[in-house]
Amino acid sequence: MKLELRKRESISRRAAIVVPLASFGVSLLFGAILLIVSGANPLQTYAAMAGGAFGSVNGLTEVLVKSIPLILTGLGVALAFRMRFWNIGAEGQLTMGAVAAAGVALFWSQGMPAWTILPLSLLAGCIAGAVWAGVPAILKAFLNVDETLTTLMLNYVAVLYSEHLYYVAWRAPNYNSGTERIPEFAWLPRIAGRAHAGIFIGLAIAVLLWAVFRYTRWGFELKIIGANPTAARYLGISIARNIVVTLLVSGAISGLAGAGEVLGLTRRLQQGISVGYGYTAIIIAWMAQLNPLGVVLVAFLMAALAVGGDQIQMRMRLPASVGVVLQGMLLIPMLAGSIFREYSLHVSRARNQESRIENREDTDRQEDDAVDGEAAETGGANGSSRSRGTGGAAGTLRSGGTEGSAGSLRSGGTGGSA
C-alpha cells in the first residue's frame, strides 16, 4: 500500500469548497484533543464558542467590531500579495493610520467646518498608511531591498511611535495610556452595539477590489506580475511603477482600518489600538486565496473565532491562553489543507496484474482523444483521461473523497476493482 500525491490537471472548483470544510473538521478534531488534555469537554467548549460568537446580539455585534479591521487589513495585504509583494507591514500601516486620524481629529479641527473633520481624518489615515507602505515599495522598486524585512521593521517603528504618543506626547491629563477624546463631530457613526460604519467601507472596498481584479487593465497587469514577473517585463509592464502604486493603495486600505478603530471604536488613540490584526490579516489573505470577497468571509470567521475564544475563558473557566492556543490549532489544518487544492491524494495497494489487463482497453481508447501527441514530456494535459490509478489501483481515494474536474473520468473512483 502506498500513498501518492498527484498534481491536479485542472483547477477543481469543488475542491476549493470541500477542502476548507474538511480541513475545518480536522481542525475541530485536533482542538478536541487539546481540550481533553486540558480537562474540558470539547463539545461543550465548542458550543460555548459558537454561542459566544453567534448566540446573542451582543456577541454578533462584537464579531462585526473585530471583522472591520480584519477585513480592511486583509484586503490591503491581499492586494499586495496579488503581485507577490510580501507586505507583512499591515500592522504598522494600521497603527500609523490610527495615529494620523487621531492627530487630525484632535489637533487640526480648529478653524475648520465641523463636517470636514471626519473625511479629513479618514483621508489622513489613508495617507499615513500609504506612506508607511510606500517607503518599502520604493526601496524594493528602485533598490531591490527585500520587502519582508522593511515592512516588518516599520511595524515596530509605528507601534513604538504610537506608544510614545499616547503615553507621553499626546497623553491626556488624568489618563495614563491614551489621548483626549476625539470631538464628537469626527466620530464614525455606530450602527449596532459597538459596530461602526467602517463595515460598509470594508464591504465597499472588497467589492471594488474584486471588480478591479476582474475587469481592469490594472488588475490584469497585477495578476501577470504576480504569476510571472519575467513575462511581465517582457510584455512591457512596468514592475517598479506597479509596485509603488499598488503598495500605496495597499497601505492606504490598512491605514483606513486604523482610522476606523480610532474614529469609530475607541474614539481616542490609546493602548491596544492594534492587537495583531495586521498579522492575522496575512493568514486571512492566504486562506481567502487573495480573493477580496473571500477576505470578507474569512475575516468574519476569524473574528467569530476570536470572540468565541474570549467567551470560553468566562464560560468554561479555561485559562485565557487556551483560547489563543485553540485559535492557532484551528488554523494549522486549514493552511496545511490548501495543498489539496493543487494535489489529489491517491491510495493504492500492491500491483495487480489482472486489473491492469482489464484496464488496457479503455486506456487505448482514452489515448485517442488526447489533444496532442506531443503532450507527454511537457506535462500537457487535456483533462480527458486519468482513469487508471498506479498500476491498477485497487482503490483510489481523493482528498475529501470528492473531486471531479470538468470532463475527467476516473475508473479508480468507482471503487476497488481487485
Next chain:
Amino acid sequence: MTARITQPTVSPPVLQMRSITKRFPGVLANDRVDLDLYAGEVLALLGENGAGKSTLMNILAGLYRPDAGEILIQGRPAEIHAPRDAAAFGIGMVHQNFMLVPTMTVAQNIVLGIADLAFVPDLGAIETRIRELSDRYGLKVDPRAYIWQLGVGEQQRVEILKLIYRGADIVILDEPTAVLTPQEAQDLGRILAVMQAEGKSIVFITHKMAEVIAFSDRVCVLRQGRVVATKRTADTNPRELARLMVGREVLFRLDKRPAQPGDPVLTLEAVHANNDKGLPALRDVSLQARQGEILGIAGVAGNGQQELAEVVTGLRPIKRGKLLINQRDLTHCTSLEAIHAGVSHIPADRVGMGSVGDMPVADNIVMKAYRMPPLARQGVLNRRRILDFARALIDVFQIATPTPQTHVKFLSGGNIQKTILAREIDACTDLLVAVYPSRGLDVGATEAVRRRLLEQRDEGRAVLLVSEDLDELRTVADRIAVLYEGRVMGVVNAEEADVETLGLMMAGASDPVIGDAAADPGTEGGRTQ
C-alpha cells in the same frame, strides 16, 4: 501480457526494459515499452518531443518510477528507485542541462557525490586516473581546469568522463548534440565509437535523423509513448524514420518564394551590450534586417544571440552604439516602447518568459492587445470581446486547448508555443524577433512555426530568426549572420551557405570563404571584425 523472455543463446542483452508504462496526469508517457540494449552497441532513441523518450530514460536512470513493467540487467530483475541504484547497476545519464559545479575543477566534479570517497580524497591519484581515461577515450579534458573555464562541448565531455570514471557500462545521452557545433558533434561521434569499442552500451536520445544515421547501430522509434519500430540503422533511411516518427509522410521542403526586401526595419550600428553578469556579450554588432526578409542568426548557444534579441526588444540596455527601428532611434527604449514601435518577440524561454502558466489561454493571447480598444477602454477590460478575440486566434493558429479558460501550464510545449505565436504575430506590425522558435517542437508544430515566419516575411515584415538549427536557418532565412563571442563573424546568403562554412564561422573563423555575399545594398557590413 508480455511473453516470458526466452534466454537467447548468443550474447544476451545487457539491458531489457519490459512493458514499461508510465502515466502522468492526463498523459500516457510510456505505454508498454519494450527495449533491448546489447553490449557494445549504440542505440538511437528517436521520437518527436513528447514521444516519451526522456521519460523512458529517466525511468532507467532512477529519476522516475514506472507504473508498471520491469527492468532486467544482465538478465536479472533490477529495482531502480533512485539515481544511486542506477549507478550501482552501471547506468549513467548525461542530461541536457549539465549537472556540474562551475566553481570546482573537473576532477572535483567527477568525484563529487561518489559514495565511498575517502574523507580526504587523494586528488593526485584521481587526476592521474582521469588523465588515463580521457586519453583512452579521446576525451581531451584537463582534470585541473575549472568548469567555468570550459566550453559547452568540453563540459559535455566532463559529464561523459564522469560516467566512465564511475564505471558506467550503460551510458544514456539526452539530445547530446543540441548544444554543439557541427564539428563538435563529429568529435562526439568519434568518442562514441571508442566507447563502443570498449564494450560500453550507449543510448542516445535525439529527434534528428542525420545523427541516427551517422552514429547508431540500431534505432528505436517512439511515438506517443509507444515503440513503433526497432530497426537496424543499416536497414533504414531518413525518410522511413521520419514517417515512423511522425506517423505520416513528411515534407521537408517549405514552399518559399524569393525574398523581396524593402526598406530597412531594424538597424544595429556598432552595438555593445553586457550579459547578466556584466561581461561583454555583444561587441560591435552591426546588422540590418529589411522589410520582407528573414535575417537568420546562427551560432552556438551562448554566443550573444539571447542578448541580441533582448537588445532589439528593449529588454537589455545598450552600452554603446545605436538601435534604429524604421529609422527611429530606439537605442534607449523600454520594452513597452519597442512593442509600440511594432516589434514582436517570440522568446527562447516560452514557459519562463513567453507565457504565464497560471493564467488562461485566452488571457495569454491578449497579453499585448489588452491595452487597446476594442479590448479595453479607459482601463476597463471588455471580457466578452477578449474571449471572442482569443477564440478567433485559437482557431487560426490551431491551438489545441480544451477551452480558452484552460490554464496554459496544462498545454503541451507545441501548443504553448502556438499561443505565444498567436499573440506575437497578431501584434506584429514591423519586426518579428523569433528566438529558437521551433526548439523542442515536433515536426508538425515546427512546420507550422516556419510557415508563419515566412508568411510574416511575405507580408512585408522583417524577421530576425535566432536558431541553433542550421538546416532551419538555411531553409527559412534569406541571409544568415553568424555570432561568435558576441561578434558578427560574417553574413552570408542562405542559398550559398553550406554547413561546413557556417560551422567554421560558428567556431570563430571569420567569414572564411564568402567574402562579399552579404554585400547587399545598403549600409550593412558583412562585418569581419
